[in-house]
Amino acid sequence: MNRCGTIILLALVISLMPAPCSVFALSRDIPSGPVHIEAERVRYVSDPEAYEAEGDVHITFEGGYLDADRVMFDVASGEAEAEGNVFIKSDGDTVEGSKARFNIITKQGVISRGTVFFRENHLFLRGETIEKRGENDYSLLDADVTSCSGKSPDWKITGRRIDVTVDGYGTVRHGAFRVKDIPLIYMPYMVFPAKTTRQTGFLPPRWGFSSDKLGWDIGIPFYWAVSESADLTFYQRYMDKRGFQEGVELRYYLGENSFGTFYTDYLRDGMDVTSRTGDGELFRDWKDSHDRWSYYLDHETLFDNGINLMTNVKKVSDNWYFRDFESHNYYLEHYSEKGDRPFRRVDFEGDAYLSSLNSTVRLTKDWEQFNLTALGQYTDNYRSHSNDTTLQKYPEVSFTAMKQPIVDTPFDFEMDSTYAYYYRTAGHRGHYLDAAPTVSLPLNAGRYFRFIPELGIRETRWDAADTTDSRRRRDRQDNRTLYHVGATFTSDIQRIFSVNKWGVDKIRHSIRPEVAYRYLPYVSQDDRPNYVPFEDEENRVTYSVINTFTGRFRDEDGNVSYRELLNLKLGQTYDIREARRTLPPGADKRRPFGDIDAKIDLTPHPLFSLGGDLTLDTYGGDWKIINGLLNLRDPRGDSLRFEYRYTRDVVEQLNVDVHAKITDQLDLFFGRAYDEVEKRNLETRYGVLYRKQCWDTEFVLTDSHDDRSFMVIVTLAGLGRLMRVEGGVPGRD
Known part of the structure; x- marks a missing residue:
């Protein structure tokens, strides 16, 4: 042709x-x-x-x-x-x-002097001969594998023979790990992941070193995809000063409304140790091997009829567990502050500062206007050698009625009620029953004003035993009846301003003043057990005003969005009882005006936010509380986070975190926490993240008042984390 x-x-x-x-x-x-x-x-x-x-x-x-x-x-x-x-x-x-x-x-087929490219994990396999043996199987002779693009890759793994299964693993025989064609590590046999979905196999290892607590610390986790709805991860960990620890995690997904995580570990600890906590409360002198263990269960099931079962159980073998393994443990690695991921909901930081743990089983039933919750809770106190005086809840059942209209009347009704059995080995324990219904009458005065008077009663009963003295037990039954009256007066005034500049279409300014009165008479409560909360008498007025600015934004395509630009609340309480207090000779002056409280949230731009809460001593003129948080970012990825925390006579702390994106490849991190009261550095972190197209490495140096440590993480694109090395740095006493 x-x-x-x-x-x-x-x-x-x-x-x-x-x-x-x-x-x-x-x-x-x-x-x-x-x-x-x-x-x-x-x-x-x-x-x-x-x-x-x-x-x-x-x-x-x-x-x-x-x-x-x-x-x-x-x-x-x-x-x-x-x-x-x-x-x-x-x-x-x-x-x-x-x-x-x-x-x-x-x-199937054979390719000469060829290259295979796996798009999902961006892997290149090159070989003199490439044989495609099946749907997902390749065999290469005189070959190399890398995720780097280009003819001169930054790293590659070479081998006399490479076999790989897509969505599985690859094996290298007589291979070497090379950086810029320079062989660094000879590997007679190596396995690497070529996965795009969940697959069984080893996860990247972790190395660490601690001269005083653990020695060499090596972890090699293994992941097993049991089924589409369950998987297991085995955490093999060897610490040359303590021994071999085996941990296992089970994650299961029974459906959208039922899932959970179970973890446990065990170690026969062979380290001899004598130590005492700084406060002297805890002491140990271990000369023989000890069984060290922990377990954790987080489960949730939501039934079709609105019943929700949530189980969150955690326990460790001894009070020293988190002190000994604070450099690395399962709970630190899986901690989530928000807890919004189904399989990553550890709600505590497992470090040496952990003072207690609550294990709970909670069953709830929701209706449109009501809620019923049954709670069982066990608390471990890690600051005491004994848990005998720690209060446990076996169980605590609460029934809540949301505010709702009373049928065919202008009144509203709401109620909180609780039954509990509080238990401790030594101290007050027993039954507790409390019910607090409240009736209110919302009244509108014109378009701008709302007045809501209310009347509430609180009835509390208890059947208690005092076992503080093991030789003599005291039983007692009693009750307490309280009532309160109150009223709330509010208004909401708004005005909308047209701006039409800087992407802002309009701004709505809302002013919401509020005055609330509450009266609760004095009732003697000297005979109550200490698990019954004390209710102080009240006769006070609280007044506040909230200013809110909300912006309406319109982009180039005409799409409309809203953002709160500023929310500022000011409030104070006036104590009528204090104003009427009789002054005997030499008594302190009356101080009926309470502290002035302020709360601010400022977000003029999506990349800038400022928030804080402040409390000013009305009579002393100085600040009781100052908490502020500044967040600043730019489109490139740089960020600054500055936090100041101050509570008079308690804490004054500065926290700063800086993330600087120097280039597309280089990021620098800096963080510091400083105790202004003790005039000492709590923790300083220096970090470097260097990334290339096919690999990145992160180095973090942490310097605290009693320790200095480092961490290095190397990740290869397409293969995952190559290694994580962490350990102590000499120079701290």
Whole structure:
């Protein structure tokens, strides 16, 4: 045929076997069914039936296509022999080389001096000979693997033979890890991940060193994908000063409304240790091996009828567990401040500062206007050698009625009620019953004012035993009846301003003043057990005002969004009882005005926010509380976080975190926590993150008042974390 641009398009209706799910992908639409051949020259061969194509050959088939300079295609077998700039792409990944024999039915073949590219994890495999043995299996001779683009990769793993299964693992025989062609580590046999979904196998190891507590600390976790709804992770950990610790995590997903996580670990600790806490409360002198363990269960089930079961149980073998393993443990690694991820909801930081843990089982039932909650709670106190005086809840049942209209009346009703059995080995324990209904009458005075008077009663009963003295137990039953009256007066005044500048369409300014009065008379409560909360008498007025600025924004496409720009609340309490207090000779002056409280949230721009709460001593004129948080970011990724915490005579602390994006490849981190009261550094962190197209490394140095440590993490793109090394730095006493 004519070479001057005539393209021969042959539609070959071939009865092909259904192709298995291939490991390749496509950047263009590929027709299904027939095979199409495009080339500058195509010649038909009758025996055996074949087509010989030459010049910019492009063959499409079900699920893929093949490009080459020359192709001989056998119609009966579906086998294509290609030469010159061979390129095969199908379902995502690519194979290219100088010469290939490829079957478009079985998706098997051999490629000479070729490259395989796995798109999902951006892996390149190069070899003198590449044999595609099955749907997802490759075998390469004189080969290398890397996730780096380009002809001179920053790193690669070379081997005499590499076998790889897509969405599984690869193995390297007689291999070496190379950086810029420089061999660093010889590996007679190595396994690497080539996964795009959950697969069973080893996870990246972790190395650490602690000269005083653990010695060399090595962890090699193994992940087992048990099924689509469950998996197991085994945490093998060796500490040369303590021994071998085995941990296991089970995650299960029984459905959208039922899931959970269970973890446990065990260590036969062989380290001899004598130590005492700084406050002298705890002391140990361990000369023999000790059993050290922990377990954790987090489970939630939401039933169709509105019943929700939540179980959160955690326990450790001894009060020293988190002190000894504070450098690394499962709970620190899986801590989540928000707890909004189903399988990462550890709600405490497992470090040396942890003072207690609450294990709870909670069953709730919700209606539109009511809630019933049954709670069982056990508390471990890690600051005391004994848990005998710690109060436990076996159980605590509460019933709550939300504020709601009373049928056919203008009144509203709400109620809080609780039954509990509080237990401790030594001290006050016993039954507790409390009910507090409240009736209110909302009244509107015109468009701008709302007045709500209310009346409430609180009845509390208890059946208590005092076991403080083990030789003498005292039982007592009693009750307490309280009532309160109150009223709230509010208004809400608004005005909308047109701006039409800086992307701001309009701003709404809302002013909400509020005055609230509450009276609760004095009732003697000297005989109550200490698990019954004390209710102080009240006769006070609280007044406050809230200013809110809300912006309406309109982008270039006309889309509208809203953001609160400023929320400022000021409030104070006036104590009528204090104002009327009788002053005997030499008594302190009356001080009926309470502290002035202020709270501010300022967000004039999505990249800038300022929040804080302050309390001013009305009579002393100085600040009791100052808490402020400043967050500043830019579109490039730089950020500054500055926090100041002050409570008079208790704490004054400065926290700062800086993230500087120096270049596209280099980030610097700095963080510091400083105790202004003790005039000492609590913790300073220096960090460097260097990233390239196919790898990154992070180095963090932490310097605290009693310890200095480092952490290095190296991650290879496509393969995951290569290593994590952490340990102590000499120089701290």
